[in-house]
Amino acid sequence: MQVKACLNGARDVSSHPRLSADPALLAREAAAAVAAGAFAVHVHPKDAAGRDSLAADVVDRCLRAMRAAVDAPVGITTGAWTGDAATRLAAIRGWRELPDFASVNAHEPGAERVAALLLERGVAVEAGIWEEAALRRWMRWPDRSACLRVLVEIQDDDAGAVEALARVLVDGARAAEPSMPVLLHGEERATWPAIDLAIAWQLPTRAGLEDTLTLPDGSVAADSAALVRAVLERERRAPR
Numbered sequence: 337m338q339v340k341a342c343l344n345g346a347r348d349v350s351s352h353p354r355l356s357a358d359p360a361l362l363a364r365e366a367a368a369a370v371a372a373g374a375f376a377v378h379v380h381p382k383d384a385a386g387r388d389s390l391a392a393d394v395v396d397r398c399l400r401a402m403r404a405a406v407d408a409p410v411g412i413t414t415g416a417w418t419g420d421a422a423t424r425l426a427a428i429r430g431w432r433e434l435p436d437f438a439s440v441n442a443h444e445p446g447a448e449r450v451a452a453l454l455l456e457r458g459v460a461v462e463a464g465i466w467e468e469a470a471l472r473r474w475m476r477w478p479d480r481s482a483c484l485r486v487l488v489e490i491q492d493d494d495a496g497a498v499e500a501l502a503r504v505l506v507d508g509a510r511a512a513e514p515s516m517p518v519l520l521h522g523e524e525r526a527t528w529p530a531i532d533l534a535i536a537w538q539l540p541t542r543a544g545l546e547d548t549l550t551l552p553d554g555s556v557a558a559d560s561a562a563l564v565r566a567v568l569e570r571e572r573r574a575p576r
Contacts, residue, residue, distance in 0.1 A: 339373060373565065379412055390419065443473060486518045506537070
């Protein structure tokens with residue numbers, strides 16, 4: 337099973353001992369996650385104050401540290417919380433170190449332009465789909481078929497609501513682009529229900545401190561590597 341490690345997200349660095357704005361520490365977390373079985377790494381570059389940033393110097397430092405630590409694809413966020421569309425586009429134009437891929441949330445302002453610029457610069461695009469409206473918007477992207485994968489993200493919700501939305505989004509993405517990979521994951525309460533669906537549906541998933549701080553038994557995970565290992569162990573024990 338393919339599991340992508342999501343190391344930090346937009347979480348405050350004080351919420352877990354293994355969250356850090358220091359690229360060197362994040363790179364060590366990436367190496368541990370890849371050693372645990374992750375096929376790729378997703379990271380949010382952070383400035384010295386711990387805020388997500390797409391500024392060229394921040395992205396460059398983060399990617400250099402990651403590339404020195406792991407031999408695996410490295411992707412970053414382009415979330416709208418890092419700046420308005422014009423700010424994000426200007427930052428992307430200034431990058432010197434390029435990620436292997438970047439996540440673009442389809443519902444956010446300027447998503448189509450951000451995706452187009454990333455592709456122009458040779459960066460693969462993950463289309464983040466959180467809701468049905470985002471699915472419809474992604475389906476109108478001129479560059480939709482050029483995406484690396486669709487990232488179906490189930491936001492923090494009760495376990496009972498996860499499957500219905502996941503089915504709509506996964507089926508919709510597959511209908512639009514039958515040959516495009518779909519990665520399914522959840523956040524907070526939806527994390528482990530979504531991972532179980534990914535296992536059952538034989539889809540790639542992701543795990544790490546961005547999505548949840550806790551293991552399936554409710555205990556706090558030591559790091560993102562522990563969460564990756566928990567997914568792979570869950571997959572091994574799943575009914576066939």
